Amino acid sequence: MWKILTMLINTTIFSATLRMATPLLFAAVGGIFSERSGVVNIGLEGMMLIGAFTAVAVSWYTGSAWLGVLGALLAGALMGFLHGVASIKYRANQVVSGTAINIFAGGLTVYLQRLIFKMAGVSEAVPRILDVELPLISKIPWIGPVIGRQNPMVYLAFLTVIVAHVVVFKTAWGLRLRSVGEHPAAADSVGINVYRMRYAAVTISGALAGVGGSYLSVAHLSRFVEGMTAGRGFIALAAMIFGKWNPIGALGACLFFGYADALQMRLQELGIPTQFVQMLPYALTMIALIGFIGRAVAPKASGQPYVKEG
Amino acid sequence: MLDRMKRIPYHVVVAPILAVLLAMVVGSLFVLTVGESPLAAYKVLLQESFGTARGFATTLQRATPLMFTGLAVAFAFRAGLFNIGAEGQLYIGAFAAAWVGFTFTNLPKIIHLPLAILASMIGGAIWAAVPGYLKARFGIHEVINSIMMNYIAYFLTDWLVTGPFQGSTMIPETKRVAASATLSRLMPPTRLTTAIYIALIAAAVVYILMWRTKLGYEIRAVGLNPTAAEYGGISVAKITVAAMAISGALAGLAGMEQILGLNNRFIQRFSPDLGFMGVAVALLGKNHPVGIVLAAVLFGALQTGAAAMDRLTSVPRELITILQGVIIFFVAAEYLFSRFMKVKGEA
Numbered sequence: 165m166w167k168i169l170t171m172l173i174n175t176t177i178f179s180a181t182l183r184m185a186t187p188l189l190f191a192a193v194g195g196i197f198s199e200r201s202g203v204v205n206i207g208l209e210g211m212m213l214i215g216a217f218t219a220v221a222v223s224w225y226t227g228s229a230w231l232g233v234l235g236a237l238l239a240g241a242l243m244g245f246l247h248g249v250a251s252i253k254y255r256a257n258q259v260v261s262g263t264a265i266n267i268f269a270g271g272l273t274v275y276l277q278r279l280i281f282k283m284a285g286v287s288e289a290v291p292r293i294l295d296v297e298l299p300l301i302s303k304i305p306w307i308g309p310v311i312g313r314q315n316p317m318v319y320l321a322f323l324t325v326i327v328a329h330v331v332v333f334k335t336a337w338g339l340r341l342r343s344v345g346e347h348p349a350a351a352d353s354v355g356i357n358v359y360r361m362r363y364a365a366v367t368i369s370g371a372l373a374g375v376g377g378s379y380l381s382v383a384h385l386s387r388f389v390e391g392m393t394a395g396r397g398f399i400a401l402a403a404m405i406f407g408k409w410n411p412i413g414a415l416g417a418c419l420f421f422g423y424a425d426a427l428q429m430r431l432q433e434l435g436i437p438t439q440f441v442q443m444l445p446y447a448l449t450m451i452a453l454i455g456f457i458g459r460a461v462a463p464k465a466s467g468q469p470y471v472k473e474g
Numbered sequence: 475m476l477d478r479m480k481r482i483p484y485h486v487v488v489a490p491i492l493a494v495l496l497a498m499v500v501g502s503l504f505v506l507t508v509g510e511s512p513l514a515a516y517k518v519l520l521q522e523s524f525g526t527a528r529g530f531a532t533t534l535q536r537a538t539p540l541m542f543t544g545l546a547v548a549f550a551f552r553a554g555l556f557n558i559g560a561e562g563q564l565y566i567g568a569f570a571a572a573w574v575g576f577t578f579t580n581l582p583k584i585i586h587l588p589l590a591i592l593a594s595m596i597g598g599a600i601w602a603a604v605p606g607y608l609k610a611r612f613g614i615h616e617v618i619n620s621i622m623m624n625y626i627a628y629f630l631t632d633w634l635v636t637g638p639f640q641g642s643t644m645i646p647e648t649k650r651v652a653a654s655a656t657l658s659r660l661m662p663p664t665r666l667t668t669a670i671y672i673a674l675i676a677a678a679v680v681y682i683l684m685w686r687t688k689l690g691y692e693i694r695a696v697g698l699n700p701t702a703a704e705y706g707g708i709s710v711a712k713i714t715v716a717a718m719a720i721s722g723a724l725a726g727l728a729g730m731e732q733i734l735g736l737n738n739r740f741i742q743r744f745s746p747d748l749g750f751m752g753v754a755v756a757l758l759g760k761n762h763p764v765g766i767v768l769a770a771v772l773f774g775a776l777q778t779g780a781a782a783m784d785r786l787t788s789v790p791r792e793l794i795t796i797l798q799g800v801i802i803f804f805v806a807a808e809y810l811f812s813r814f815m816k817v818k819g820e821a
Contacts, residue, residue, distance in 0.1 A: 246803075250807040260757060263753050265803075267802065268800060271794070439629040453612075467615075
C-alpha cells in the first residue's frame with residue numbers, strides 16, 4: 165500500500181504534472197477570454213496546432229525558440245481573429261467556424277511541414293527553450309524538485325493564470341468583457357462596443373492557444389510532430405468548463421488533468437489501462453456539468469451572435 | 475431586378491457554390507506557394523476523380539461514409555441540435571459492426587450482414603442518445619457532451635483493439651470480420667461496395683421521415699421553435715433524444731461502411747475525421763438529403779483527386795484538407811455572400 169502511494173505521490177510525478185498542465189493552462193485561459201465575451205471557441209485545438217507548427221518554423225529559421233513562441237502567439241491571434249470575423253461579423257455558427265479551424269489547421273500544418281522540411285510526420289530538430297533552475301527555491305526539500313527546476317514557459321503559464329484572473333475580475337475591461345458575454349444588449353446600451361470586445365477576446369484566446377501549442381513543440385520537445393496537440397485543445401475546453409469559466413478554477417482542473425496525464429505510465433504498471441486514465445478529463449467534465457445544473461456558471465450569451473438593433 | 479433576385483433560391487444553391495469557388499481561389503494561393511499552376515493542379519484532381527470509371531468509383535466510395543455522417547449531422551440540425559459527436563458515434567458503430575462481424579462466424583450472409591449493419595446503428599444511436607438525454611433532462615448543451623463523448627469513444631476503442639479484442643498480431647486492430655458480414659464489391663479492384671446503395675436508401679429514408687411523417691414534422695417543429703412546439707403538445711425532451719439517437723444511428727452506418735466495406739476489420743483511429751467532415755457535408759448540402767449526397771460526392775472527389783495531385787504535381791495532398799476547412803468556413807460565414815449579393819442587387 166505504502167509502495168503504491170509513494171508511486172502515485174512523489175516529486176517526480178508532481179514535477180511532470182506541472183509540465184503536462186502547462187499547454188492546457190494557456191489554452192484554457194484563452195478559452196475563458198473567448199467564452200466570457202460570448203464566443204464559443206472549439207477551435208482551440210487547431211489554434212494550438214498552428215501555434216506548435218509556427219513556433220518550430222520560426223525557431224528553425226531564426227534559431228531562437230523564444231521568437232518561435234512569439235510567432236506562435238501571432239499565428240494563434242490571427243486564427244482567433246479569423247474565428248472572430250466569421251462568428252462576430254458574419255454571424256457564423258461558432259461551433260462550425262471552430263470545426264473549420266480545426267480541420268484547416270490539420271491540413272495547413274502538414275502542408276507547410278512538407279514544404280519547409282520536405283518530410284512528413286516529424287520536422288527537423290530546432291532550438292528549444294531550456295529548463296532553468298531557480299536559485300534558493302530549488303534547494304528547498306520537497307518543493308525544490310517540483311518547482312525549482314522547470315521550463316520558463318511553465319512559470320509563464322502560472323503567471324498567465326494570475327494575470328488573467330486580475331484582468332477578468334479586477335479591472336474595468338474585465339467587467340466589460342463579462343458584461344458582453346452575459347447580456348450584450350445591456351452592455352451595448354451603456355456604450356460598450358460589443359463587437360470590439362468580442363474581437364479582442366477571441367484574438368487573445370487564439371494567441372494564448374498558440375502559445376500553449378508552442379510549449380509542446382519548442383519547450384517540451386524540439387520539433388513539430390503531425391497532430392501533436394492530440395486533443396489537448398479539447399481537454400483545455402473541458403478544464404475551462406470544469407473550472408467554471410474562471411482562471412483559478414481552470415488552474416485546478418488543468419493541474420488535475422495534468423496529474424492524470426503524468427500518472428498514466430505508473431497506473432499502467434499497476435494494471436490499469438492508460439486509456440481509462442485518458443478518458444478521465446472528459447468523463448469528469450460530463451459529470452461536473454450535471455453538478456452545475458440549476459446554477460448559473462456559464463456565460464449566458466455564450467454561443468449567440470450579437471446583432472445590434474437599428 | 476429585386477424581383478428576379480428573390481426568385482433565385484439564393485441561399486440554397488448559389489451560396490454553397492460560391493463557397494466552394496471561393497475556397498478554390500484560396501486553395502490556388504497555396505498551390506502558387508509551391509510554384510505550380512492552380513489550374514493544372516485542379517485539372518489533375520478532376521481528371522482523377524471524374525475522368526475514368528475507376529476514378530469515379532473511388533470518388534463514390536470516398537463519398538459513401540460522408541453521406542452517412544452528413545445525413546447524421548443534418549438530421550440533428552433539423553431538430554435544432556448540433557451533433558459534433560458524429561465522429562465518436564462512428565467509432566462505436568464501427569466497433570459494434572466489427573464485433574458482430576468477427577464474433578459470429580457460422581451465420582448465413584442474409585442474417586449476418588443485416589445483423590452487423592443493425593449493430594452499427596444501435597451502437598451509434600446509444601452513443602448519441604447520451605448527450606441527447608443530458609440535454610433533454612438537464613438542459614446541458616449537446617455540443618460539449620458530444621465532444622467529450624468523442625474522446626471517450628476514441629480511448630474506449632483504443633483499449634478494445636489493443637486489449638481484449640486485439641487480433642493475433644501486434645497491430646492495434648481486431649480480427650477480420652467473417653466473409654458473411656462483408657459488403658460486396660461492385661467494381662473490383664475499386665473498393666466501391668453496396669454501401670453506396672445503403673447510403674442512398676438512407677438519404678431517401680431521411681427525406682421521407684423528415685418530410686412525410688409525424689415524427690419528422692415534430693422534429694422540424696422543435697428545430698424551428700422548441701417553446702412553440704412544447705405549447706403545441708410536442709414533447710421536446712422525447713424529440714431531442716429521438717433526433718440524437720437517429721442521428722447517431724446514421725453516423726454509426728458510416729463506421730459500418732468503413733468496417734464491412736473498406737477495411738474488413740476495426741483499425742485503431744481509422745477515421746480521417748469523417749464525422750467532422752459530416753458537418754461540412756451537411757452545411758454545404760443545406761441539411762437536405764439531395765444536397766448532402768451531392769456535397770458528399772464533391773468531398774469524395776477532392777479526396778480521390780488528392781492522391782493523384784500529390785503524385786503528379788508537387789502540391790502536397792494536404793491541400794485538400796485545407797480546402798475542406800476553408801469551404802466549411804465560407805459556408806458558415808454565409809452572411810458574407812448575402813451582403814455581397816445584396817450590394818450587387820441594389821447597384
